[in-house]
Amino acid sequence: xxxxxxxxxxxxxxxxxxxxxxxxxxxxxxxxxxxxxxxxxxxxxxxxxxxxxxxxxxxxxxxxxxxxxxxxxxxxxxxxxxxxxxxxxxxxxxxxxxxxxxxxxxxxxxxxxxxxxxxxxxxxxxxxxxxxxxxxxxxxxxxxxxxxxxxxxxxxxxxxxxxxxxxxxxxxxxxxxxxxxxxxxxxxxxxxxxxxxxxxxxxxxxxxxxxxxxxxxxxxxxxxxxxxxxxxxxxxxxxxxxxxxxxxxxxxxxxxxxxxxxxxxxxxxxxxxxxxxxxxxxxxxxxxxxxxxxxxxxxxxxxxxxxxxxxxxxxxxxxxxxxxxx
Ligand code: NAP
Numbered sequence: 001x002x003x004x005x006x007x008x009x010x011x012x013x014x015x016x017x018x019x020x021x022x023x024x025x026x027x028x029x030x031x032x033x034x035x036x037x038x039x040x041x042x043x044x045x046x047x048x049x050x051x052x053x054x055x056x057x058x059x060x061x062x063x064x065x066x067x068x069x070x071x072x073x074x075x076x077x078x079x080x081x082x083x084x085x086x087x088x089x090x091x092x093x094x095x096x097x098x099x100x101x102x103x104x105x106x107x108x109x110x111x112x113x114x115x116x117x118x119x120x121x122x123x124x125x126x127x128x129x130x131x132x133x134x135x136x137x138x139x140x141x142x143x144x145x146x147x148x149x150x151x152x153x154x155x156x157x158x159x160x161x162x163x164x165x166x167x168x169x170x171x172x173x174x175x176x177x178x179x180x181x182x183x184x185x186x187x188x189x190x191x192x193x194x195x196x197x198x199x200x201x202x203x204x205x206x207x208x209x210x211x212x213x214x215x216x217x218x219x220x221x222x223x224x225x226x227x228x229x230x231x232x233x234x235x236x237x238x239x240x241x242x243x244x245x246x247x248x249x250x251x252x253x254x255x256x257x258x259x260x261x262x263x264x265x266x267x268x269x270x271x272x273x274x275x276x277x278x279x280x281x282x283x284x285x286x287x288x289x290x291x292x293x294x295x296x297x298x299x300x301x302x303x304x305x306x307x308x309x310x311x312x313x314x315x316x317x318x319x320x321x322x323x324x325x326x
Contacts, residue, residue: 013107014040016318017122019098020260022055023304024294025128026082026091027311028318032126033089035319040120041086042112044097044129044260051097051129051260054079056295057304059152061180066304075154078304098129103267103287123326124289124318127264127276128311131257131295131302136168140224141253148230149251153177156252160185165250166233168221170197174254175207181252182212189246191216193238216246224251259296268292275299283314289325291318 016032018025021043032039044051052058057075064072083093096114109119133151135141141149150156153167157180165185167178170192178188190207195217197204207213216235223234225245232247261274269277269286276285276292283291293314294307 013121016124018126020051020128022130024307024311026086027308028126028315029086029091031315033091039091041093042098043095055130061154126314127292128294129260129296131259134256144224144230151253153180153252157181157184160250162186163249166248167252169254172199172203175199175203177254188213189216191219193220283317
């Protein structure tokens with residue numbers, strides 16, 4: 001199989017095109033490459049509301065719960081190893097990411113951000129485009145992104161040396177990133193909308209034991225203040241409605257993620273939050289020949305290891321489907 005010219009003169013038809021290069025996409029690449037399907041991986045361009053090259057582990061520091069690394073491993077280092085392993089078996093990785101798909105055509109057509117007008121053609125497509133960080137959607141936030149507002153502590157923490165900053169969110173991400181930020185910042189105020197944190201006990205214990213971290217609970221940020229850079233946030237107490245200003249120069253937001261599925265709207269079945277629906281115990285989507293894996297179809301677990309496992313499932317499903325249909 002592999003690359004072939006089709007009868008109507010199309011340049012090249014790949015057996016498998018994989019959209020996304022995080023743990024799910026690269027695991028699918030390792031498996032399909034070992035099955036001699038010569039997968040082409042289209043990886044995102046780092047747009048903050050889209051598919052991140054290497055996936056979200058590129059935005060983390062130490063990963064302590066990925067099996068096989070008892071001393072932990074840096075997220076970017078782990079992804080570098082995934083990539084090397086995929087390339088070793090012949091996977092080709094191209095940057096640019098998918099910007100449009102036509103899943104009504106056979107072979108499927110995928111337009112790559114840096115590929116011009118001609119689509120890539122594929123018999124099977126594995127969707128592993130992941131998810132991106134949600135923003136608060138309050139006045140001042142969008143304008144001050146990159147000027148004190150960030151969704152990536154590991155990318156931007158360094159810029160806040162000896163400053164007073166805040167982190168919004170009560171989950172594991174918010175606390176893990178708040179702890180990381182104390183390496184640089186003078187103080188980190190965790191702002192959370194309830195009086196109970198969602199994060200795991202171990203993470204809560206670590207955050208509470210950190211002298212630089214304080215908590216502002218039952219509070220929500222209603223405005224980010226500042227002209228050319230963040231100078232504070234206006235915070236509302238959710239019980240009393242009272243407003244107060246917190247003087248900070250950096251605002252980090254870690255309130256969850258949403259799937260990168262906009263280009264599949266109307267073509268693949270999704271749930272009300274935009275996650276691609278897969279058939280039970282499989283990676284099969286509503287379109288035969290299209291498979292989904294990783295955070296793009298995972299509303300619940302969202303772990304690197306579960307993404308990798310589902311990437312393996314998608315590769316095996318795609319391999320079987322190609323065998324049965326060609
Ligand atoms: P999450 O668990 O969904 O937590 C999101 C937090 O943001 C919640 O506390 C939520 O508040 C808050 N929130 C949501 N929308 C908000 C809004 N509009 N305004 C203000 N606050 C808002 O997300 P996550 O922390 O990114 O974690 C995702 C998954 O990855 C979890 O399963 C987590 O355990 C895992 N994870 C694990 C580790 C680790 O083990 N080292 C590290 C990071 C993440 P409510 O609590 O009120 O809903």
